[in-house]
Amino acid sequence: MNEGQNGLRGRTVSAADDADRAVLALVTDGQLDALQDLYDRYRTMAYSIALRITTDPSLAEDVVQDAFLGVWRNASRYVEGRGSVKTWLLSIVHHRAVDAVRRRRPTTALPEREDTPPMSLTLPDIWQEVAGNLDRDEIASALRSLTDVQREAIELAYWGGLTQQEIAARTGAPLGTVKSRVRLGLLALRRSLLGSDEGPGDTVVEDGPA
Amino acid sequence: MNEQPMTHDDALDLLALYVLGALAPSDEAAVREHLATCALAHPELEQLGGVVPALLADVDLVEPPAALRDRIMAAARADLVARGGPTATDQAAVEPQPPASAAPAEAPRPFPSVADREARRAARTRRLDWALRIAAIIAIVVVGAGGLLLQRQLDGSQRFDRAVAAVLDAAARPGARAVILAPSEGMQGRGLAAVASDGTVTLAMRDLPATGGTQVYTAWVIVGSTPTSLADFTVDSNGIAAVTTHPAPTQPGAIIALTLEPNAGNAAPKGTIVSTGVTPAAPPAATS
Numbered sequence: 001m002n003e004g005q006n007g008l009r010g011r012t013v014s015a016a017d018d019a020d021r022a023v024l025a026l027v028t029d030g031q032l033d034a035l036q037d038l039y040d041r042y043r044t045m046a047y048s049i050a051l052r053i054t055t056d057p058s059l060a061e062d063v064v065q066d067a068f069l070g071v072w073r074n075a076s077r078y079v080e081g082r083g084s085v086k087t088w089l090l091s092i093v094h095h096r097a098v099d100a101v102r103r104r105r106p107t108t109a110l111p112e113r114e115d116t117p118p119m120s121l122t123l124p125d126i127w128q129e130v131a132g133n134l135d136r137d138e139i140a141s142a143l144r145s146l147t148d149v150q151r152e153a154i155e156l157a158y159w160g161g162l163t164q165q166e167i168a169a170r171t172g173a174p175l176g177t178v179k180s181r182v183r184l185g186l187l188a189l190r191r192s193l194l195g196s197d198e199g200p201g202d203t204v205v206e207d208g209p210a
Numbered sequence: 211m212n213e214q215p216m217t218h219d220d221a222l223d224l225l226a227l228y229v230l231g232a233l234a235p236s237d238e239a240a241v242r243e244h245l246a247t248c249a250l251a252h253p254e255l256e257q258l259g260g261v262v263p264a265l266l267a268d269v270d271l272v273e274p275p276a277a278l279r280d281r282i283m284a285a286a287r288a289d290l291v292a293r294g295g296p297t298a299t300d301q302a303a304v305e306p307q308p309p310a311s312a313a314p315a316e317a318p319r320p321f322p323s324v325a326d327r328e329a330r331r332a333a334r335t336r337r338l339d340w341a342l343r344i345a346a347i348i349a350i351v352v353v354g355a356g357g358l359l360l361q362r363q364l365d366g367s368q369r370f371d372r373a374v375a376a377v378l379d380a381a382a383r384p385g386a387r388a389v390i391l392a393p394s395e396g397m398q399g400r401g402l403a404a405v406a407s408d409g410t411v412t413l414a415m416r417d418l419p420a421t422g423g424t425q426v427y428t429a430w431v432i433v434g435s436t437p438t439s440l441a442d443f444t445v446d447s448n449g450i451a452a453v454t455t456h457p458a459p460t461q462p463g464a465i466i467a468l469t470l471e472p473n474a475g476n477a478a479p480k481g482t483i484v485s486t487g488v489t490p491a492a493p494p495a496a497t498s
Contacts, residue, residue, distance in 0.1 A: 030293075035286050039279060047274035049266055064274060065282050066368065072286045087263040094266065098231060139267045157232035158265050164227050165234055183226035183258070190261045 020085035028075040035072055042086065046093045052159055053097035063100050067093040098161040105161075142192035150185030153178055216240040218250055225252070229259035288374040291390070292402055292416070373401075373414030373452035380404035380412040380454075389466050389487040391415065399485040401451075403466050405431075408457040411440055411466060415451040415485065424473045427451065427484065431458050432465040442474040462491040 020041070026034030046067065050060035070092055078088050143151055149171070156162045156170060167178045221244040227233045228241045245252060381388040385407030393400050401415035413429060421427065426442040440455035465488055471481040 030290055032283065032286060036283055039282060043274050044271050048269040048272045051272055052269045061274065061278050064278060065285065068282050069285055069289065072289065090266045091263065136267055136269065139264055143268065157230040163232050163234045179223060179227060182230060186226050186258045186261050190257060193264055
């Protein structure tokens with residue numbers, strides 16, 4: 001909890017990511033041992049994420065298998081500089097888990113997103129910069145800085161796999177309100193995780209001006 | 211939804227939902243299109259999108275079942291074999307040899323001459339056989355434990371993984387032999403087959419173009435230069451086939467071939483050769 005924290009953590013994360021990239025290079029090479037290594041590093045996070053989204057242990061296993069086989073076949077698609085291997089891998093798990101639950105929910109229009117990388121794959125992430133070893137307590141504490149409705153909207157979107165329209169239907173809020181809750185919630189999360197006072201202060205006004 | 215491209219302001223407005231993957235497909239496509247073409251900066255895209263991975267930590271940590279590792283590793287190993295690549299256990303034993311996958315320059319030829327080209331591959335197949343057996347043992351354990359999974363609708367790649375597991379299962383039986391099926395020149399279909407001691411062939415194929423109209427794929431066993439039809443089957447758009455044929459006479463060196471036929475029931479191949487492989491000699495009695 002001092003100024004040195006970010007720098008120190010940044011180095012730790014970067015060393016871990018260097019190791020991950022070395023393992024991933026071996027995976028690209030078709031080395032089974034490397035895949036097993038990668039699996040052992042991230043199996044718990046991967047399975048936990050899949051389980052939270054699918055709420056079905058058996059489907060979560062399928063999602064994790066599917067994601068790791070995807071990585072096995074497409075490791076060469078990882079682009080350095082666009083986020084850590086960890087984020088890339090776990091984003092694939094998230095993406096496939098959301099696809100799996102949407103497929104089970106016939107009311108959701110299914111986009112053709114088989115080959116569409118998760119958004120976060122193409123974005124630099126603050127995970128490395130700030131939140132490399134982020135644990136549940138830290139993100140949970142950051143989430144507490146949101147209003148209940150902001151947190152609900154983000155969770156329905158990210159963990160429920162719901163679209164804007166579905167969130168509106170579920171919560172009874174208009175589409176525009178869903179939009180601003182998600183936006184203000186993400187901005188507040190960012191402030192809280194970065195621990196800086198960039199942007200407006202702690203007071204986040206529900207449905208404030210966009 | 212709209213014919214009009216999305217305005218910059220409209221796109222900005224939807225970025226938060228976009229980075230969470232929570233837009234309806236038409237909106238998502240419109241934002242994507244805007245980002246790809248708009249000359250203005252979108253700093254919020256990084257600001258908002260950068261937060262999203264942090265959300266991944268918001269989970270109760272739960273260990274996956276230990277069997278999941280075995281299942282994933284067996285599937286990855288089978289995938290490697292199906293790609294025709296070396297397996298980890300195989301690598302140390304491979305002596306330097308010209309790249310077997312070097313594209314043969316000739317046009318597709320009639321059946322018997324394929325044997326020449328496949329002869330080198332046969333040697334490699336024998337070595338793979340041992341790795342297949344190990345994979346098969348894992349796969350059997352894993353498939354046996356995964357009864358629930360089989361009831362679920364499986365997507366294409368999972369279907370292929372299951373098909374491979376069935377082949378590995380068959381290949382592990384006494385007297386059975388494993389065959390790698392490689393695509394013919396200009397073709398894509400590839401996969402694995404197990405030839406049982408009674409000549410029953412279990413096939414797992416992927417990347418097969420879908421059949422249409424009266425078209426079928428026909429599996430053949432070719433002993434000498436005599437083809438015998440094993441089975442006709444169709445393939446849908448996922449390109450996967452899992453087929454078990456009736457028994458047929460076979461012998462080491464027999465070619466297993468897949469052709470795309472204009473119709474079912476042909477006694478001799480009329481169509482295009484899609485994929486072929488050579489049945490290796492009997493597997494080593496014991497690995498020493």
